[in-house]
Amino acid sequence: MLSYFLRRLGRAAITIVAVSLIVFVAVRATGDPTFSLVAEDATEAEIAEVRAELGLDRPYFVQYAIYVGDVISGDFGTSLRYKQPAFDLVVQRLPATLQLALAAFILSTVFGILLGILAALRQGRWPDMAIRAFAALGLSAPSFWVGILAILLFGVMLQWLPTSGRAHPLSLLLPAMTLALHSMASIVRLTRSAMLETSSAEYIKFLRSKGLPERLIIWKHALRNALVPIVAILGLQLSNLVGGAVIIEVVFNWPGVGRLMIEALVNHDFPVIQAGVLLITLSTVLVNLAIDMSYGVIDPRIKYQ
Amino acid sequence: MRPVTFDETAVALEAINLSVTLRRSRDGADIPAVNGVSFTLYRGRTLGIVGESGCGKSTTAMSLLRLLPRTARIAGQIRFRGEDLLAASEERLRAIRGRYISMIFQDPMVALDPLFTIGDQLAEPLRIHCGLEGDALRARQVELLAAVGISTPETRLTQYPHQMSGGMLQRIVGAIAMSCNPDVLIADEPTTALDPRAQASYLDLLKMFGETYGLALVMVTHDMGVVARVCDDVLVMYAGQAVEKGPVRQIFNAPKHPYTRALLTSIPNGEVEREWLPTIAGQPPDLSRLPPGCSFAPRCSAAQERCSREAQIERVVGDRHRARCWRAVAP
Amino acid sequence: MTLPVLEVSGLAKHYPVGSPWFHRGERSVVRAVDGISFSIAEGETFGLIGESGCGKTTTVKMLLGLEPSTAGRILFQGEEVQNADAATLRQYRAQIQTVFQDPYSSLSPRMRVEEIIAEPLITDGRLSAADRRDRVAELLEVVGLPKEAATRFPHEFSGGQRQRIAIARSLSQRPRLLILDEPVSALDVSIRAQVLNLLRDLQQRLGLSYLLISHDFDVVAHMCRRIAVMYLGRIVETGPTKIVRDRPSHPYSKALFSAVLAPDPDAVHRHIRLPGVPPSPIDPPSGCRFRTRCPLAQPLCAEVEPQLLAGAGGALAACHFTERIDSM
Numbered sequence: 025m026l027s028y029f030l031r032r033l034g035r036a037a038i039t040i041v042a043v044s045l046i047v048f049v050a051v052r053a054t055g056d057p058t059f060s061l062v063a064e065d066a067t068e069a070e071i072a073e074v075r076a077e078l079g080l081d082r083p084y085f086v087q088y089a090i091y092v093g094d095v096i097s098g099d100f101g102t103s104l105r106y107k108q109p110a111f112d113l114v115v116q117r118l119p120a121t122l123q124l125a126l127a128a129f130i131l132s133t134v135f136g137i138l139l140g141i142l143a144a145l146r147q148g149r150w151p152d153m154a155i156r157a158f159a160a161l162g163l164s165a166p167s168f169w170v171g172i173l174a175i176l177l178f179g180v181m182l183q184w185l186p187t188s189g190r191a192h193p194l195s196l197l198l199p200a201m202t203l204a205l206h207s208m209a210s211i212v213r214l215t216r217s218a219m220l221e222t223s224s225a226e227y228i229k230f231l232r233s234k235g236l237p238e239r240l241i242i243w244k245h246a247l248r249n250a251l252v253p254i255v256a257i258l259g260l261q262l263s264n265l266v267g268g269a270v271i272i273e274v275v276f277n278w279p280g281v282g283r284l285m286i287e288a289l290v291n292h293d294f295p296v297i298q299a300g301v302l303l304i305t306l307s308t309v310l311v312n313l314a315i316d317m318s319y320g321v322i323d324p325r326i327k328y329q
Numbered sequence: 330m331r332p333v334t335f336d337e338t339a340v341a342l343e344a345i346n347l348s349v350t351l352r353r354s355r356d357g358a359d360i361p362a363v364n365g366v367s368f369t370l371y372r373g374r375t376l377g378i379v380g381e382s383g384c385g386k387s388t389t390a391m392s393l394l395r396l397l398p399r400t401a402r403i404a405g406q407i408r409f410r411g412e413d414l415l416a417a418s419e420e421r422l423r424a425i426r427g428r429y430i431s432m433i434f435q436d437p438m439v440a441l442d443p444l445f446t447i448g449d450q451l452a453e454p455l456r457i458h459c460g461l462e463g464d465a466l467r468a469r470q471v472e473l474l475a476a477v478g479i480s481t482p483e484t485r486l487t488q489y490p491h492q493m494s495g496g497m498l499q500r501i502v503g504a505i506a507m508s509c510n511p512d513v514l515i516a517d518e519p520t521t522a523l524d525p526r527a528q529a530s531y532l533d534l535l536k537m538f539g540e541t542y543g544l545a546l547v548m549v550t551h552d553m554g555v556v557a558r559v560c561d562d563v564l565v566m567y568a569g570q571a572v573e574k575g576p577v578r579q580i581f582n583a584p585k586h587p588y589t590r591a592l593l594t595s596i597p598n599g600e601v602e603r604e605w606l607p608t609i610a611g612q613p614p615d616l617s618r619l620p621p622g623c624s625f626a627p628r629c630s631a632a633q634e635r636c637s638r639e640a641q642i643e644r645v646v647g648d649r650h651r652a653r654c655w656r657a658v659a660p
Numbered sequence: 661m662t663l664p665v666l667e668v669s670g671l672a673k674h675y676p677v678g679s680p681w682f683h684r685g686e687r688s689v690v691r692a693v694d695g696i697s698f699s700i701a702e703g704e705t706f707g708l709i710g711e712s713g714c715g716k717t718t719t720v721k722m723l724l725g726l727e728p729s730t731a732g733r734i735l736f737q738g739e740e741v742q743n744a745d746a747a748t749l750r751q752y753r754a755q756i757q758t759v760f761q762d763p764y765s766s767l768s769p770r771m772r773v774e775e776i777i778a779e780p781l782i783t784d785g786r787l788s789a790a791d792r793r794d795r796v797a798e799l800l801e802v803v804g805l806p807k808e809a810a811t812r813f814p815h816e817f818s819g820g821q822r823q824r825i826a827i828a829r830s831l832s833q834r835p836r837l838l839i840l841d842e843p844v845s846a847l848d849v850s851i852r853a854q855v856l857n858l859l860r861d862l863q864q865r866l867g868l869s870y871l872l873i874s875h876d877f878d879v880v881a882h883m884c885r886r887i888a889v890m891y892l893g894r895i896v897e898t899g900p901t902k903i904v905r906d907r908p909s910h911p912y913s914k915a916l917f918s919a920v921l922a923p924d925p926d927a928v929h930r931h932i933r934l935p936g937v938p939p940s941p942i943d944p945p946s947g948c949r950f951r952t953r954c955p956l957a958q959p960l961c962a963e964v965e966p967q968l969l970a971g972a973g974g975a976l977a978a979c980h981f982t983e984r985i986d987s988m
Contacts, residue, residue, distance in 0.1 A: 526916065529920075557924050577925045591850065597853075605857055608857060612818050612851075
């Protein structure tokens with residue numbers, strides 16, 4: 025168990041290093057930020073000076089080595105735009121993003137599983153048809169479009185919910201629901217098929233022959249078995265949610281890391297991009313690890329080796 | 330578990346003119362899987378239902394507890410303790426399943442829920458049907474595991490199915506089926522998935538249960554060796570019909586239906602290097618397109634023109650011995 | 661005397677267990693097969709019996725070259741197989757084919773019967789397309805299927821017919837030896853006889869040798885003149901089927917055959933129960949591996965491993981106390 029945990033931790037570290045390297049190269053390959061910092065009529069010498077100041081005149085691998093050294097000592101660089109430590113900027117925005125992603129995660133998991141079970145229990149009848157149609161819609165509709173539609177419906181027409189910012193306690197509701205939709209749809213589908221599969225298993229037949237009430241067979245045995253594949257994709261869903269949050273934050277003007285990153289991208293503010301991606305990767309990897317470690321609680325056949 | 334005194338002529342269950350129609354998922358065709366089958370189960374006796382795949386033997390067994398797919402239609406009567414199970418409510422059936430009539434399935438590796446302990450799964454019927462809790466429940470669990478020959482019951486109760494061998498799991502399935510002292514135990518190919526030695530000892534265990542606790546045992550099997558070992562009476566099925574039934578010795582020593590005869594001679598009988606085995610020509614029929622007359626006629630080496638013309642009825646061919654063939658006669 | 665088709669001597673397969681990184685001291689090994697020897701003559705059927713986990717499957721994998729052996733030799737028609745060059749190895753693999761238990765899963769559902777049968781020939785690449793078609797037609801006839809079967813798919817056939825297709829495929833490269841792994845266990849009783857007769861007929865017509873692996877002792881007795889009984893990776897008894905079955909010399913064979921369910925309600929059963937559970941092949945018992953469950957075991961059995969010698973019944977048995985077999 026411990027050795028499994030340590031090995032998973034090692035693998036998580038490799039993931040983080042790989043992501044940081046890709047982002048590091050990508051931001052530099054998409055354009056030189058020096059030009060957005062100097063005056064339009066700057067001379068070659070001035071440009072070279074700024075570039076040297078930022079360390080951009082050295083080879084990539086030297087730059088990366090310096091960057092890694094800095095990160096280890098806690099220095100994530102300084103934002104080119106705000107002239108503040110990039111780490112602080114990201115950390116200030118992180119709670120908002122995590123709150124949004126987590127709310128969407130809980131919404132999609134709880135409702136996804138419940139609707140999936142309902143569809144499986146009413147297989148072929150109208151609740152099943154309706155839920156499957158809803159899931160198909162949720163999977164195919166782009167989230168920015170759903171977001172705009174939701175703003176129009178609940179914010180503008182019905183005026184039930186706030187549509188922008190994070191000030192009101194109910195502000196979270198619309199962006200979280202919009203973000204949850206896609207992931208909920210895939211959980212609905214998976215739950216439905218997993219429930220149908222377990223309900224035709226031999227042990228379910230044996231349970232019926234024991235005279236167990238149907239509710240016990242469904243909620244105790246079939247559901248727990250169906251949860252095994254569902255838990256396996258929850259980690260993936262969470263990563264998707266964090267990624268999807270970027271767009272939702274822009275649509276709903278949610279002050280999270282996503283919006284910060286979009287701004288940073290536009291401004292070539294590469295220290296902020298690097299710090300943001302690194303911290304988001306770190307949180308996703310850790311949550312994934314926690315989910316993987318929880319398999320054993322559900323399925324006794326899993327041994328951590 | 331205390332031995333029970335019982336009367337061997339006491340009827341435990343009676344199936345009268347049982348017919349089952351199943352919907353085939355491939356093409357939605359209605360399949361007459363079981364067609365007018367009648368039999369009686371007696372306390373302490375074992376009835377073997379034999380036949381090849383698709384003959385309706387498992388469907389017959391499952392219909393006794395009405396554990397069939399939703400699309401299945403059952404007709405006839407199943408008389409049990411003065412009521413007709415086919416007319417009983419779903420709720421009433423649940424009170425009977427696992428309490429008075431229980432089942433053992435073919436593959437022990439998939440018969441138990443992999444995510445729950447043996448103890449948990451053994452406790453379920455004891456709680457629901459017998460209302461046992463706490464120490465009494467635990468004592469009964471240990472007693473049951475010991476009764477099926479499991480040596481360290483306390484440890485096994487806390488273990489999961491994947492930690493045990495197939496032979497041991499099938500014993501546990503047997504313990505669950507026996508937990509509420511049922512009247513009838515239906516075993517559907519219970520030893521097919523086991524090693525030969527595990528098979529022999531499991532059959533001995535079931536036989537012992539039947540004789541000691543006055544259980545009426547139904548043994549669904551394709552294996553004539555299993556029938557010879559445990560059964561008192563035999564029902565031979567072909568294409569959804571009972572083609573022959575009677576006491577085991579009469580079936581083996583004086584089979585009256587050509588299908589039973591062919592079945593018995595076509596198995597390797599342990600003779601070393603016998604050259605050729607007698608075979609039954611052709612394949613079992615498609616149940617959705619049964620031939621007119623006797624269903625076995627197209628494969629029967631003794632078939633005559635009359636066989637494919639008229640449907641066969643059961644004829645008395647001996648004491649409690651019936652065969653569905655007009656050429657079968659009493660000795 | 662002619663050369664045996666297959667000769668196996670001292671064949672062994674040990675699997676290391678546990679993580680290669682986190683271990684203390686010596687790593688343990690699973691002794692799945694631990695030094696077995698047997699030979700199969702031209703046109704002979706040799707039976708290998710034993711319970712799950714005795715090493716039958718591993719033996720088959722080694723014979724097919726799917727698993728490298730840890731020790732021992734496999735001679736095919738007198739030629740060493742394991743260290744052979746690629747060409748010899750390819751030829752060997754063509755000459756030894758298998759028929760598996762389940763005809764439902766061993767045939768690819770998306771291929772037509774002719775493609776299934778011709779597949780080994782296509783890989784082989786020596787026959788032209790026209791010759792391959794002829795060969796498929798010939799093989800279908802050999803296994804008793806109509807010519808029209810060629811263009812149909814496996815799901816259109818019954819279990820017995822599928823097993824015929826599997827047999828036709830195994831014959832396509834004109835093998836010398838077929839490994840029959842529970843060839844009729846999944847088939848219905850009335851179909852079993854047909855397939856067993858077909859196998860016997862093919863053997864006589866083509867001079868094939870068979871290695872038969874089965875749980876069904878009646879099928880084994882019907883097909884094989886000689887058998888070997890395996891327990892925990894070793895052969896404990898081998899000899900003519902009739903002798904091993906009717907007068908076993910090894911206590912394990914005796915227990916095994918006592919479990920046979922004769923299709924006769926008047927047969928006398930004296931099922932010999934073995935105490936305890938099968939030991940793990942990771943650390944097999946010292947001396948005789950069967951001693952932990954053997955009713956005849958003595959202190960000597962823990963110290964000295966018995967070798968295969970003429971036993972009380974007449975077959976070769978690995979037991980120190982074979983003369984006491986009748987006391988079981």
